[in-house]
Amino acid sequence: MEISTVNLKHCDLIALSGRFDSATAPDLERALRASMDAGTYRIVLDMTQVEFFGSAAIRSLVQAYKECRRFNRGDVRLACLPEHIHNVLQIAGILPLIQVFDTTVTAVGSF
Amino acid sequence: MMEQHALCVKSNLVNLALISEFVGEQAKQLGLNEHQVFDIQMAVDEACTNSMEHAYDGQDTGEVTVCCYSENGDLVIKVTDFGKPFDPSQVPEPDVSLPLEQRSIGGLGLYLMRRLMDSVEFSKQASCGNEVTMRKHLNLAEQH
Numbered sequence: 001m002e003i004s005t006v007n008l009k010h011c012d013l014i015a016l017s018g019r020f021d022s023a024t025a026p027d028l029e030r031a032l033r034a035s036m037d038a039g040t041y042r043i044v045l046d047m048t049q050v051e052f053f054g055s056a057a058i059r060s061l062v063q064a065y066k067e068c069r070r071f072n073r074g075d076v077r078l079a080c081l082p083e084h085i086h087n088v089l090q091i092a093g094i095l096p097l098i099q100v101f102d103t104t105v106t107a108v109g110s111f
Numbered sequence: 112m113m114e115q116h117a118l119c120v121k122s123n124l125v126n127l128a129l130i131s132e133f134v135g136e137q138a139k140q141l142g143l144n145e146h147q148v149f150d151i152q153m154a155v156d157e158a159c160t161n162s163m164e165h166a167y168d169g170q171d172t173g174e175v176t177v178c179c180y181s182e183n184g185d186l187v188i189k190v191t192d193f194g195k196p197f198d199p200s201q202v203p204e205p206d207v208s209l210p211l212e213q214r215s216i217g218g219l220g221l222y223l224m225r226r227l228m229d230s231v232e233f234s235k236q237a238s239c240g241n242e243v244t245m246r247k248h249l250n251l252a253e254q255h
Contacts, residue, residue: 019131022160023124052131054156055220062211069212084149091226092219093207 002049003031010111011042011074013104017049025056032064032076041067041074044107048080058092065098075099079107115180122163122173122192130159130177134188137179141186141249150227151188151247157220158190158243166194166241185229185246194240199233 001018012035020028035043043064047053061076068074078100081089089095101107118133120126131152138148159175167173178189205218224231228245236242 019128021124021127021131021156022164023127052152052156054153054160055223056160058219059216062214063216066212084146087146088149088153088223088227091207092223093205093209093214094211097211 001027003027005031005035007040008108011044011108012040013044013046013108015046015049019052020050020057021052021054022056025054025060028057029060029063032060036064036067041069042111043068043074043076044079044101044104044111045076046079046104046107047082047085048104050082050085053085053088055092058089058094061098062094075111077101077107077110079104115178117176117178119174119176121171122167122175122194123171124160124163126175127156127159127163130175131156134177134179137188138186138247141181143186143247143249147247151186151245154224154227154231154245155188155190157224158245161197161220161243162190162192162194162241166192166197168195181249184249186249188245188247190243190245191236192240196235197233197241 001024004015006013014031065076068076078098081100101110116137118130120129134155135148135152138151155177162175173192173194176191180187199221202218202221205215205222229248230246232244234242
């Protein structure tokens with residue numbers, strides 16, 4: 001599991017890689033928290049390399065989504081979502097509420 | 112004769128990756144497609160997370176066993192633990208139609224298990240704390 005955050009002009013781009021299960025979801029939560037604590041509420045998650053995204057990771061995502069959208073100050077958007085994870089997020093009712101983009105360029109450009 | 116494969120690990124969340132690999136391998140060998148393998152890995156991950164976090168209260172000294180076999184055209188996966196009894200009826204089902212702002216935080220794991228597998232049954236055994244039996248049909252390889 002790897003997480004890397006790039007601070008862009010209009011948003012943070014957080015690239016995720018590997019497994020995000022109950023053991024590693026806290027790392028995702030910390031990365032999202034770090035962006036929000038730094039005052040960045042516009043976040044793109046690059047999901048290209050994500051192999052697994054369990055309910056604990058979904059909860060971290062939803063928590064950040066709620067917090068970023070509070071006071072209309074931002075949003076969390078997803079880019080390059082693998083099909084099997086797209087399916088799980090759809091079953092969980094997360095999509096289409098969270099916006100998904102085909103590329104990180106369009107996701108970042110949407111802010 | 113029914114061939115069974117089992118994996119027993121300590122109740123530490125770091126072992127979820129190992130369990131996922133084991134279950135994925137079993138499902139692939141039975142001819143399930145990539146999507147079905149992923150669905151099974153998700154469901155088993157949630158079941159094992161429940162055992163580790165709730166039945167064992169996050170203590171890593173317990174044991175979780177995952178047993179796989181095929182029976183009557185199904186892949187059957189049993190997850191057992193020796194932790195405190197777990198009653199799934201006490202976990203409210205999340206309303207996934209609500210706006211995310213109004214969602215409650217719990218119940219998603221059980222909900223995903225039920226949606227991703229063809230059947231999920233919970234039982235409390237005298238010999239072991241909890242047993243979750245999940246089934247996925249093997250003859251639906253073209254479906255998700």
